[in-house]
Amino acid sequence: MLQMLCYSYRCSFDKVLNFAKAFSKGESKIGNRKSKTPNGCKFAKIIFMTKRNKWILIYVGFFAVLLGVFYLLLFNDYDFSKSNLMVRNDNVTDFSFINQDGKKITEREVDGKVYVVEYFFTTCKGICPKMNANMRRVFDAFKDEPNFMIISHTCMPETDSVPLLKAYEANMINGKLVKNADGSYKIEYDTTSKPLNPKLLNPNWNFVTGDKAALYKMARQDYGIDNGKPDTTQLMQDQFIHTQFFALVDKQRRVRGMVYDGLNNDEVENLINDIKGLLKERVKTKHFMNGFSSDPN
Numbered sequence: 001m002l003q004m005l006c007y008s009y010r011c012s013f014d015k016v017l018n019f020a021k022a023f024s025k026g027e028s029k030i031g032n033r034k035s036k037t038p039n040g041c042k043f044a045k046i047i048f049m050t051k052r053n054k055w056i057l058i059y060v061g062f063f064a065v066l067l068g069v070f071y072l073l074l075f076n077d078y079d080f081s082k083s084n085l086m087v088r089n090d091n092v093t094d095f096s097f098i099n100q101d102g103k104k105i106t107e108r109e110v111d112g113k114v115y116v117v118e119y120f121f122t123t124c125k126g127i128c129p130k131m132n133a134n135m136r137r138v139f140d141a142f143k144d145e146p147n148f149m150i151i152s153h154t155c156m157p158e159t160d161s162v163p164l165l166k167a168y169e170a171n172m173i174n175g176k177l178v179k180n181a182d183g184s185y186k187i188e189y190d191t192t193s194k195p196l197n198p199k200l201l202n203p204n205w206n207f208v209t210g211d212k213a214a215l216y217k218m219a220r221q222d223y224g225i226d227n228g229k230p231d232t233t234q235l236m237q238d239q240f241i242h243t244q245f246f247a248l249v250d251k252q253r254r255v256r257g258m259v260y261d262g263l264n265n266d267e268v269e270n271l272i273n274d275i276k277g278l279l280k281e282r283v284k285t286k287h288f289m290n291g292f293s294s295d296p297n
Contacts, residue, residue: 077127083277085248089255092222096276097210098155100165105151105206107253114278115149117247118262118273119215121156122168127244131262133185135246136177139205141272147251147279155241157209165207173205214279216241221245223235224261248274251283 049264066282096106116138121269135150157213202293209215219226225245252289256278260271 036285058171065139082281083250083256083274085250085256085277087254087256088224088259092249092255093218095214095218097151097208097215097220098162099206099208100162100169102162105208108248109206110151110253112251112283113147113149114251114275115151115249116275117151117153117218117225117249118220118245119153119155119169119225119241119243120153122160122164124242127242127263130184131244131246132172133177133187134262134265134268135177136172136187137185138272138275139267140171140177142275143204145204145279148275149206152205152207153215154207154209155215155219157212157215160209162209165209169205169207171223172207180250185265219243223249223255246271248278250278251281 059240092107094107101103113263117137118131118133118135132152135152138151144160152191155167171189172187175187178186178188209280216226219241225247226241242260245266248257248260250256257274258267259268261267
């Protein structure tokens with residue numbers, strides 16, 4: 001078109017450029033006469049610009065969606081609610097014990113749950129009542145939480161039978177939690193009153209017994225709440241664990257946080273807060289983040 005204009009009006013190349021600029025503004029100057037670009041040209045230019053903008057928007061939108069999908073895949077498995085609690089043991093081994101109802105309790109019962117463990121025995125008159133008064137505080141805080149559980153292991157399976165554990169449970173669940181003047185807690189219960197049905201009130205506090213060697217192995221090697229090194233020459237039936245410590249396990253069966261002193265009110269409060277943090281964590285395998293690794297961690 002520009003060559004035709006040059007030939008028709010014998011204009012220089014600079015005049016052609018000026019004409020093109022004027023044309024883009026909707027007007028042109030031919031000779032000494034200034035004329036408006038025909039409306040059809042304006043309309044054609046508008047259509048062209050509209051189509052071009054439309055395709056630009058389509059391309060931008062496409063790449064925005066593509067980028068969004070990429071980041072969705074990248075961060076879908078990332079847990080933004082992840083707690084900062086340290087991992088003390090990244091793999092609690094499988095276990096199998098019997099609870100106060102005669103039910104088998106294994107790792108499957110805690111799958112995807114946060115749980116707290118302790119060791120006690122039913123006839124203990126020393127630290128156990130104080131520990132379990134504090135454990136009752138933990139129970140009261142999360143008794144309606146389906147993703148939480150407490151496992152209280154007996155350290156005297158040779159004497160703590162299922163009926164004894166059931167009676168102990170009734171005292172722990174039905175008793176009245178009382179705060180002492182010194183800030184500690186105790187559980188008061190009336191042995192003359194008819195006990196409530198603990199099965200209805202206690203969906204997530206298990207008092208378990210089982211093989212003594214398996215019970216002690218869990219305390220020492222998995223939960224790390226017994227720092228006493230047993231004499232290798234001592235027979236298992238002569239060994240005895242008496243610890244005041246609680247351990248916290250996350251939804252992926254990893255021991256998290258500190259070793260909590262069950263006799264220390266501040267540490268029990270820390271335990272309750274740490275449980276809240278772990279309950280918020282998601283259980284996700286990070287395959288995309290790890291290059292589709294088979295490692296679930």
